[in-house]
Amino acid sequence: xxxxxxxxxxxxxxxxxxxxxxxxxxxxxxxxxxxxxxxxxxxxxxxxxxxxxxxxxxxxxxxxxxxxxxxxxxxxxxxxxxxxxxxxxxxxxxxxxxxxxxxxxxxxxxxxx
Amino acid sequence: xxxxxxxxxxxxxxxxxxxxxxxxxxxxxxxxxxxxxxxxxxxxxxxxxxxxxxxxxxxxxxxxxxxxxxxxxxxxxxxxxxxxxxxxxxxxxxxxxxxxxxxxxxxxxxxxxxxxxxx
Numbered sequence: 001x002x003x004x005x006x007x008x009x010x011x012x013x014x015x016x017x018x019x020x021x022x023x024x025x026x027x028x029x030x031x032x033x034x035x036x037x038x039x040x041x042x043x044x045x046x047x048x049x050x051x052x053x054x055x056x057x058x059x060x061x062x063x064x065x066x067x068x069x070x071x072x073x074x075x076x077x078x079x080x081x082x083x084x085x086x087x088x089x090x091x092x093x094x095x096x097x098x099x100x101x102x103x104x105x106x107x108x109x110x111x112x113x
Numbered sequence: 114x115x116x117x118x119x120x121x122x123x124x125x126x127x128x129x130x131x132x133x134x135x136x137x138x139x140x141x142x143x144x145x146x147x148x149x150x151x152x153x154x155x156x157x158x159x160x161x162x163x164x165x166x167x168x169x170x171x172x173x174x175x176x177x178x179x180x181x182x183x184x185x186x187x188x189x190x191x192x193x194x195x196x197x198x199x200x201x202x203x204x205x206x207x208x209x210x211x212x213x214x215x216x217x218x219x220x221x222x223x224x225x226x227x228x229x230x231x232x
Contacts, residue, residue, distance in 0.1 A: 004155075043117075043204060043223040043225040043226050044156070044223040046221075046222070049220060089156075091155075093221075100158060100161065100169060101146070101156075101158060103156050104155050105153070105154055106154070
């Protein structure tokens with residue numbers, strides 16, 4: 001079956017530190033991979049996506065590369081800001097079953113000045 | 114472009130009462146999803162509509178939950194009667210028309226959610 005495993009949080013970093021949030025997946029087909037972000041009190045927002053192996057998604061300084069050989073989609077940012085404090089969800093969509101989404105449990109990030 | 118709209122934003126009820134949530138997807142989006150997000154967990158799909166037909170409702174507790182999308186646009190999710198464990202945020206999402214397709218059409222766009230507290 002399909003599933004997503006994220007590194008557990010919470011993660012606390014100082015401003016300008018390097019961020020990595022690990023995400024691995026299991027899929028029966030060829031999924032698209034996503035990172036969504038949820039700021040306090042708000043709904044989920046798409047952060048970035050990749051639709052095939054070796055694709056790199058990027059947005060707002062965040063990057064993630066679709067690695068089929070390691071079934072991973074780790075989120076990285078070179079220098080985090082206080083405004084990046086949020087919960088980050090890794091997800092995959094299975095095009096073979098009507099685009100059903102499978103979410104990880106989320107990783108809470110707090111960036112301190 | 115307007116996003117996914119949901120109402121109400123917050124609801125507090127007592128157990129065994131009924132509650133309904135409303136969702137209006139992004140204009141032109143054929144697919145609509147309802148998710149349940151319990152505190153500290155990722156969203157769990159409850160039901161997926163393609164236009165006004167149900168694609169997947171395998172995780173919907175049908176003894177108490179129901180959902181409809183009569184005209185293929187907006188949708189309502191109902192819980193009757195509510196239990197304490199139904200306390201969660203209920204998220205609605207929509208996507209363009211992703212079945213069997215790749216690329217930007219498979220991105221889901223989420224509404225702000227309805228936070229339900231069952232006492």
